[in-house]
Amino acid sequence: MNERIARDVVLVRAIETADQKREVLSEDDRMYASRSAKELAQWQASDSKSQVTTDHFLQQRSEQILKRIAERTPAFAAFTKRRSGLKGLAVVLPVVALLLGAGLDRITDPHRVDLLSAPLLLIIAWNLLVYLGLLVWACLPAAKPGGAKSALLHKLSIGKTALPRKLPHALSAGLLSFMAEWTQLSTKLTTARLSRTVHLSAAMFAVGAVLSLYARGFLSQYSAGWESTFLDATQVHTILSALFTPAVSLFHLQDFSLAEVEALRFGHAPSAEGGARWVHLYAATIFLLVVLPRLALAIFSNWRAKRLEKHFRLDLEQPYFRKLGEALGTGAGVAPGALAGxxxxxxxxxxxxxxxxxxxxxxxxxxxxxxxxxxxxxxxxxxxxxxxxxxxxxxxxxxxxxxxxxxxxxxxxxxxxxxxxxxxxxxxxxxxxxxxxxxxxxxxxxxxxxxxxxxxxxxxxxxxxxxxxxxxxxxxxxxxxxxxxxxxxxxxxxxxxxxxx
Known part of the structure; x- marks a missing residue:
């Protein structure tokens, strides 16, 4: 079943479990929903010329029960329309990251390209550290969510955590139980969606920084150079060579020598060379080491999220589903996924x-x-x-x-x-x-x-x-x-x- 159906099924289970005294749903309500869902599932299977499946039955039953509760309790209807807090974040965060990246020129000299530019080097170094951290994390045993991480996942999975007012006590207890359970069940999906947003935002931040370099270059004359208290020209040449070699090799950009680096040291005789060459080198390097890997990770996270969304797994061997399986029956052409007592x-x-x-x-x-x-x-x-x-x-x-x-x-x-x-x-x-x-x-x-x-x-x-x-x-x-x-x-x-x- 997909995410939406699974969410409805888990919500109905939480409400029925909390409503032991039948204050929200009477026994007749539950029996009617099961009978109707069985008939609708059979009609649906007949139209598609397939077998009756547990997913069809649970989907029809949960839809009927949620509709009935919403009709009786208008405040509950508002709760069912809530969506996770990730949708807005997925749009806002990349845009904010792009603007912040574009604002990097506010903390640098607008008339020169620093070969040892701290903001650009930090962007590259930080992303390389992130890639290393992801590799290490992938090799570690899965850790149980806890603390601030659980609170964040709860917020992103459920959205607003406050319950509507004027709800029956059993219904409130069921909603609280649902929010805790759904946060746990949807952890993988929420994490994949959050990863997609974070990787896309990191790529947009780097794109913004590169765009700001080129945009400022159209309005100002760059002078290229470097200065350092602790590094000499040989060390700077070694660092820049290691940093720019992938871009030079792949895009066939102009290489540089130790003498050229020495000549660009601030305080020496002014160089006639402008900064365009170094802008291209930094832009190509950031594209290779930051933008492309982050976009690849975002695409992978998006694929994983879509897959989990379409195939959301619930443990149908739990007693609640086994008992409902008796209402569906085992002799009506039930598909292999159906339940048995x-x-x-x-x-x-x-x-x-x-x-x-x-x-x-x-x-x-x-x-x-x-x-x-x-x-x-x-x-x-x-x-x-x-x-x-x-x-x-x-x-x-x-x-x-x-x-x-x-x-x-x-x-x-x-x-x-x-x-x-x-x-x-x-x-x-x-x-x-x-x-x-x-x-x-x-x-x-x-x-x-x-x-x-x-x-x-x-x-x-x-x-x-x-x-x-x-x-x-x-x-x-x-x-x-x-x-x-x-x-x-x-x-x-x-x-x-x-x-x-």
Missing amino acids: GGVLRVLPYSFTLDEARDKGLATIATMLLGEQARLMLRPSSAYGEEAAEALRETRLDDVGVTLTAVLFSLAATPEKENHGAFLEYLVRHSARGVGVLIDESGFAERIGAQAGGQARIAERIALWQQFCSFHHTTASIVSLIDPSTRPLDAGAGLTLSAAP
């Missing part, structure tokens, strides 16, 4: 020993998430404070037979970065298909639920865990293993996976 839920408890009742509750949750044919794979509990690598040494996190991996924490525990966080970070980093988080409230609720202010304490602890999991790039799904029906995880409220780094 069933699967394996692997649970990794952390400092949590399950009794028989809670073990049965987990089996019920597996059925809620993956359908009637779901199977539960319960791993031994990891001890508090134990290193994740040691605790999981016999667990294959890349097991293709596992549909969904979830960490199980107890709400009674207070989340700690160095223990719970380290365990979760290890799983997020090493799980190829992502990892979900289940927080069991049953033990904590039994202990303090009936006390004065107990419900408020439970709500505070839930908020703390949700914030903690969000910090570690996943979402906490609250469950009750004693009575799973009190915290249902169904098609509208599935377990959210963290994206694999």
Whole structure:
């Protein structure tokens, strides 16, 4: 599916997941959207004489649900029309860079061409350093976005981060969840688009600097020369030869000798030679070392962005999509990409020993998430404070037979970065298909639920865990293993996976 369809699908999933009490979308709304989407997808496949695909079904369903919510909540309609902050930046930044490059002549002598021109040499040196940095970065392991970079990606992926006013609480929670998730899912696409803009802007800055040289040359008589406290003519000749050799060789420009460089030193007898020769050398060198490579990088980034935009990948093996796949069915000529029920839920408890009742509750949750044919794979509990690598040494996190991996924490525990966080970070980093988080409230609720202010304490602890999991790039799904029906995880409220780094 393309970016627009994926964005709508992720938005609908976030809203349905947050709307557990059916305040925004009733059960009838969801069932009607699924039935209608199935029919529309079948008609679309019939018209094109192809099979029904999951993409068609999800597209039709998300469009109907978003339209229905927009009709009921006008403030939400404005949110759906938001676009990323990159479109304006992609136009403004190259134009500003061109103007800034053209303004370089304001900080140089308008009547001479300095053979050791600091602005022009800095342009070349900076871009060569950037190319070296890109090569080194390409060889390094992929790093997880964080800090200021994540904030920038969030702004560029979503645009305005403020929510519209007068939205139902469940809808606001869904939009917040969507913005965080979409920022993570679209990181590669946003980075490609940003790279395209940055490389194009760098090329435009260099073009502006060269144009300013030629424009000023039409109105002023250049005199060429150089001066230095620490460099002699031989060193300057060596530097300029290394710098201008590619341009001289490729464009067959006039070369220069050591004697000519010596004669152009300011303070010696004035040279009759004008500056046009050196303007051409600098212009050709900047074109070869800056403009062409930057344009090539911009073209590559544009190709990558277009490719990611047309083929935006979502993990359709997640429980939410599997449950929707039951509405689409498996016997109606569904294409290979369609979904089927069933699967394996692997649970990794952390400092949590399950009794028989809670073990049965987990089996019920597996059925809620993956359908009637779901199977539960319960791993031994990891001890508090134990290193994740040691605790999981016999667990294959890349097991293709596992549909969904979830960490199980107890709400009674207070989340700690160095223990719970380290365990979760290890799983997020090493799980190829992502990892979900289940927080069991049953033990904590039994202990303090009936006390004065107990419900408020439970709500505070839930908020703390949700914030903690969000910090570690996943979402906490609250469950009750004693009575799973009190915290249902169904098609509208599935377990959210963290994206694999």
